[in-house]
Amino acid sequence: MAAALQRLDGTREDGVLEVVEEIISQLLGCEEYALFAVEEDGRRLLPVAAMGLSLERFQALMVPQGIVGQVARHGVAYLLGRTSSIGASPHELGMTACIPLVARRQVHGVLALFRMLPQKRGLNDEDLELLDLLSERGVPALAVRPRNVIIPSTPVASAPLAGELVGVRTVYLEPGGLVAAARPTEVTTILGSCVAVCLWDEQLRMGGVNHFLLPSVLEGQQPSGRHGESAIPMLLKELERLGSQRQHLRAKVFGGAHMAGPPPPGAKPGLGQRNAEVARRLLEGLGIPILAEDLGGSAGRKLRFRTDDGTALIKMLGKG
Structure with a gap:
């Protein structure tokens, strides 16, 4: 609060x-x-x-x-x-x-x-x-206002909205979801302690991104896109379904903030840190190199990721 x-x-x-x-x-x-x-x-x-x-x-x-x-x-x-x-x-x-x-x-x-x-x-x-x-x-x-309101579950209009890049689909990624696209897509999401893993295929020039809230499945839960241990393999599977090969994928990782402010010295790893650690561990195990990351801190982030060229832009929330 x-x-x-x-x-x-x-x-x-x-x-x-x-x-x-x-x-x-x-x-x-x-x-x-x-x-x-x-x-x-x-x-x-x-x-x-x-x-x-x-x-x-x-x-x-x-x-x-x-x-x-x-x-x-x-x-x-x-x-x-x-x-x-x-x-x-x-x-x-x-x-x-x-x-x-x-x-x-x-x-x-x-x-x-x-x-x-x-x-x-x-x-x-x-x-x-x-x-x-x-x-x-x-x-x-x-x-x-006025601004364009992006509603993720609606079909993309055939004509671009004002301010939308021609030929580029725009999608707002909600927590627990993922986007994998062969066509040029700009994905936007808001991150706090959550982590987004962006994967880009440098050969096919396509990619995807997930947004997970927890590092692993808690007792009594089913694996889903909300958990890093399942969200990252799910994203990889979707890109492989579109034709990607693992050796051509490159990663960028964002989020993992400690939203309650800087943790005191000696404190146990917070949720954001644990989310970041599971992303690094799984990507290393999959042999996918991390080209860039912006993790930790105590502020949220707004991420914009382009699936066709791998560009990722971060804006720290609450900053000028």
Whole structure:
């Protein structure tokens, strides 16, 4: 909580949205959400950011009705299991929370949260504190509009969006996912303690990237893209399916931050460090050289990776 508050208060206005998105995905553990700016006293919603929602559902949420409309007009948060869902619209099924972004007693935005990470068992007290923080300090995130909202589960438009590179697909990679592409693709993701392994085939000029949250499978869990020990072999398998040979692959590794601030001397390795270590260990075992890495620290990162030329760009979140 303290780290999130520090990040929000210490970030310039044009970087607040990235911090808000990181809090949603990394600290709250939400995989599907939509953020809207509110105008005309709650009668109009403008898109600001989204992740994981289908285009149909996202467009339905833009109509200020149901829970979203009530929050936009009255500024009273909805929390699953704690407040009434009377009046909810069909497309709001599965909503975990909907909070207003408020400044000077006026509602400026609405954040709707849907699917959470599987290990989440509802909203705990720390989650509620983070939601209160976003409600009270999140308004500057709305200042970046207009912007293109990338919804990962929708088909790519045949014509490029404004600002999109012609002939290059753009994808937002959510936690636990991976992208392997033979066609030119720019992949964007937000990393905290998570790690992204980027693999590039220098012969075929194609590549892919994953985004894992945990180094290994915990007891009672099934191996998935959320775990480094399975996410890295999964990415390799997808690239080999597209024709890559292991000896032609090169790696770049990013993330692994200690989000609670620098660890004290002698402390056990944190989650971010353990994620980084499993990436290095597995890549070494596979014989895939690491050409570049940016790991550790106490700040999140925004990664942009091009699958066709292996270019990786990192922006530290919370920096100017």
